[in-house]
Amino acid sequence: MFRPTKPIDQSGLTEHRALVEAINRRGVLRGAVSLGALTMLTGCDVSENDSVQQALRTVSAWNDRVQEAIFRPHHLAPTYRASQVAKPPRFNAHFSIDEVKPIDGVSWQLELAGRIADKRSWTAQQLYQLPEQEIIIRHVCVEGWDYIGQWSGPNLRAFLERVGADLTAKYIYFICNDDFTESIDMATALHPQTILATKYAGDRLADPFGYPLRLRTSTKLGYKNAKWIKAIEVTNDYRETFWSKQGFNWFAGI
Numbered sequence: 321m322f323r324p325t326k327p328i329d330q331s332g333l334t335e336h337r338a339l340v341e342a343i344n345r346r347g348v349l350r351g352a353v354s355l356g357a358l359t360m361l362t363g364c365d366v367s368e369n370d371s372v373q374q375a376l377r378t379v380s381a382w383n384d385r386v387q388e389a390i391f392r393p394h395h396l397a398p399t400y401r402a403s404q405v406a407k408p409p410r411f412n413a414h415f416s417i418d419e420v421k422p423i424d425g426v427s428w429q430l431e432l433a434g435r436i437a438d439k440r441s442w443t444a445q446q447l448y449q450l451p452e453q454e455i456i457i458r459h460v461c462v463e464g465w466d467y468i469g470q471w472s473g474p475n476l477r478a479f480l481e482r483v484g485a486d487l488t489a490k491y492i493y494f495i496c497n498d499d500f501t502e503s504i505d506m507a508t509a510l511h512p513q514t515i516l517a518t519k520y521a522g523d524r525l526a527d528p529f530g531y532p533l534r535l536r537t538s539t540k541l542g543y544k545n546a547k548w549i550k551a552i553e554v555t556n557d558y559r560e561t562f563w564s565k566q567g568f569n570w571f572a573g574i
């Protein structure tokens with residue numbers, strides 16, 4: 321897959337602002353962008369099916385770079401009051417709620433891999449001893465629904481620092497118990513509202529919502545918030561993830 325290596329420069333961004341607006345994620349996925357525009361943008365002939373797929377992926381990768389370039393690492397997303405919190409949260413996954421495989425919290429361990437100095441694994445009990453941060457934020461799913469959720473658990477940046485992760489690396493991968501994999505960029509991992517959640521509304525996470533450990537960040541769409549995490553890897557290698565393989569934006573900022 322095509323991934324530009326150079327950062328987008330601001331002049332390019334201004335010049336292409338209209339185009340950026342025209343090919344926003346929804347427009348691309350709904351086929352609102354003309355084949356002519358795609359041909360012009362990507363330089364490939366998009367008259368054939370394979371080329372259309374390729375062109376959409378090219379635009380998607382380009383869109384990722386734009387989103388990454390304009391991401392504000394210290395900008396805080398809105399937070400809400402405890403009285404606004406949805407109870408229980410709204411379930412979603414690529415399978416139905418009765419297919420959730422419960423995790424045994426006693427034998428479960430969080431594995432660490434890649435550019436991390438201390439790769440010792442963590443039990444749930446050890447994670448519960450870490451200082452907790454609470455965030456009350458909006459969850460937004462691309463399917464067109466949202467809810468306000470109250471999440472708490474260790475701050476991801478604090479956790480990465482504690483285990484000696486290379487904070488200059490590019491990506492954090494989350495490998496999940498249901499064979500779902502998602503990754504986020506380092507700037508998002510270090511954002512002050514990104515946590516490894518172990519609780520919802522003050523109680524331990526229930527099975528469907530990612531027990532015992534899931535990601536919650538205020539700056540990403542629902543599908544980036546990996547549930548049932550079993551391993552965390554810090555790396556410079558870009559790999560496709562569960563939804564990016566389906567053509568959804570990898571960056572997936574809100």
Ligand SMILES: Nc1nc2c(c(=O)[nH]1)N[C@H]1C(S)=C(S)[C@@H](COP(=O)(O)O)O[C@H]1N2
Nearest residue numbers: 410411412413414461496500542543545547
């Ligand atoms: N492991 C795993 N994490 C996942 C998913 C999944 O299928 N598997 N679905 C994602 C999607 S699309 C959404 S909208 C949210 C839903 O989180 P919730 O059930 O806590 O609301 O989880 C995300 N994390």
Ligand SMILES: [Mo]
Nearest residue numbers: 461462542543
């Ligand atoms: Mo979602």
